Amino acid sequence: MSYISLYRKYRPHKFSDVVGQEVVVKILQNSIVENKIGHAYIFSGPRGTGKTSIAKIFAKAVNCLNNKKGDVCGKCDVCNKGQTEEIDIVEIDAASNNGVDEIREIRNNAKLLPSLYKYKVYIIDEVHMLSTSAFNALLKTLEEPPSHVIFILATTEFNKIPITVVSRCQKFDFKKIKTKDIIKRLELILKEENKELDSNIIEFIAKVSDGGLRDAINLLDQVLSLNKEQITLEDVYSLIGYIEDDSIFDLLEQMFVGNITNTLKYLDEYTQSNKNLSFLCGKLIDIVKDIIIYCNTNNYFSKSYEDKLNKFSTIDIDQIIKVSEILLNLQNELRRSSNQKIVFEIYLLRIVLLFNKKEEESPKIESIIEEKEAKKPEIIEKKVEDTPKKEVENNPDNIEKNDDEIKKIRINNAFSGANKELKTKFVDKFDSINDYISQKEYTSLANLLLKSTPEVVSDKNILFTFKKDIDANLFNLNIEEIQKLLKLIYKKKYSIIAITDEEWQDLKKEYINNIKNDVKYEYIEEKVVKKAKNTELQMNMESVFGEELIKEE
Numbered sequence: 001m002s003y004i005s006l007y008r009k010y011r012p013h014k015f016s017d018v019v020g021q022e023v024v025v026k027i028l029q030n031s032i033v034e035n036k037i038g039h040a041y042i043f044s045g046p047r048g049t050g051k052t053s054i055a056k057i058f059a060k061a062v063n064c065l066n067n068k069k070g071d072v073c074g075k076c077d078v079c080n081k082g083q084t085e086e087i088d089i090v091e092i093d094a095a096s097n098n099g100v101d102e103i104r105e106i107r108n109n110a111k112l113l114p115s116l117y118k119y120k121v122y123i124i125d126e127v128h129m130l131s132t133s134a135f136n137a138l139l140k141t142l143e144e145p146p147s148h149v150i151f152i153l154a155t156t157e158f159n160k161i162p163i164t165v166v167s168r169c170q171k172f173d174f175k176k177i178k179t180k181d182i183i184k185r186l187e188l189i190l191k192e193e194n195k196e197l198d199s200n201i202i203e204f205i206a207k208v209s210d211g212g213l214r215d216a217i218n219l220l221d222q223v224l225s226l227n228k229e230q231i232t233l234e235d236v237y238s239l240i241g242y243i244e245d246d247s248i249f250d251l252l253e254q255m256f257v258g259n260i261t262n263t264l265k266y267l268d269e270y271t272q273s274n275k276n277l278s279f280l281c282g283k284l285i286d287i288v289k290d291i292i293i294y295c296n297t298n299n300y301f302s303k304s305y306e307d308k309l310n311k312f313s314t315i316d317i318d319q320i321i322k323v324s325e326i327l328l329n330l331q332n333e334l335r336r337s338s339n340q341k342i343v344f345e346i347y348l349l350r351i352v353l354l355f356n357k358k359e360e361e362s363p364k365i366e367s368i369i370e371e372k373e374a375k376k377p378e379i380i381e382k383k384v385e386d387t388p389k390k391e392v393e394n395n396p397d398n399i400e401k402n403d404d405e406i407k408k409i410r411i412n413n414a415f416s417g418a419n420k421e422l423k424t425k426f427v428d429k430f431d432s433i434n435d436y437i438s439q440k441e442y443t444s445l446a447n448l449l450l451k452s453t454p455e456v457v458s459d460k461n462i463l464f465t466f467k468k469d470i471d472a473n474l475f476n477l478n479i480e481e482i483q484k485l486l487k488l489i490y491k492k493k494y495s496i497i498a499i500t501d502e503e504w505q506d507l508k509k510e511y512i513n514n515i516k517n518d519v520k521y522e523y524i525e526e527k528v529v530k531k532a533k534n535t536e537l538q539m540n541m542e543s544v545f546g547e548e549l550i551k552e553e
């Protein structure tokens, strides 16, 4: 008998077996009970959080002949049909079928009635991988969906899906799964498999999987296949290239005293023993986050952990926040890089430089960085000093740079009313911004605005572009103030948004394509998203680390 992976074996087949995602499951079940089923859904969220599993269950549940409170009955012909015999539930992996032909085929087939079921369901996995023409073909179907068809578009990269598609779908956000829920699931699988593992190993697997249940189960699978009598935590460490906390604390200490040689030595050791650098980066971010918490709270952590953090408590908090920002940039770079080690070195050197005050005594530092950057020219210079002021909490109109939905809506709205005459009028007056440079409160905003290009102008919305990523981010973090400044000049309130030149090139292509294909941009109301006011510390940390990381423990 061939081996079935634990992940496939324990994949949930009904809503009641799904781990986490309670909100999503509840809404979907209710929609079935109340017979308010949509024709297009977007399931967006991190990998391994149940998007495809829930899509498959939903596809069965809408068709189940004996539906129980919106969940599958598990007994009828629909529920018992194996995946290979399915005709009316079609799964497509956009990562391997990103062509327009495949989507056209779906379009033609979608018109036909389901062979057996009430609904024909198309699940398109990794939908962001579709080509622009494929998206346009899909859009045609989404505009007038046959009543018997449901599309479920799953994605880990929501920001890559055209707004024209998004606006026609109901969106569900999938959250990372809580560590304690992952532990419960792993324990259940072990029990079913008649296997045993130390609880500290189970806990470790759950934590290291960072909210991805699939990753956790796959790691459990690997660990069990070590086929050892007594599996130890060390076995698991070497399996995944894990680095122990103490070693990472030592590395941090070397960085914070500004010791270049020792910092590089640690990194050499890690790469020589095949340690996992992405993991190391995540861990450094975690510890730096904990240092910030430790410096601002009492008795938040265990005594032994606080003892470790304590040696960093004298470091200036602004410096620590800078460190966290460098590390977050590093994390992004690592995902794209083919030579992780050199990227890692460059970023860690940047941190060391923050703490290395005796520049005249170490003339080599700059040259080391220059030398390394010369080898890796595609790394974008991101000066820490340029980092925008984070004042998100005071300005509800400002958006966080990861707030893709508002960004998409504003871009869409600018396009929906795009008008050349309005643009000319707007640009004509743009130079007046210079008048505000001398006014202290507007100096930095005016300077920033002057670096931008107003690209799309409508009656209510303006889309600005910037050459540099960091300027676009800075702009989006200060939207409310910039809107105020524009109001002074133009005597009216615009909803504004900034993107990079690179993003603009893609958007322009998409726009031209849509116009050619007669796809219209319709104005979308911005929903007022009111965030619960947290303590100031919490908000500060969210702006540095993102909501996900803070909520986790």
Ligand SMILES: [Zn+2]
Pocket: 064, 065, 066, 067, 072, 073, 074, 075, 076, 077, 078, 079
């Ligand atoms: Zn059934």
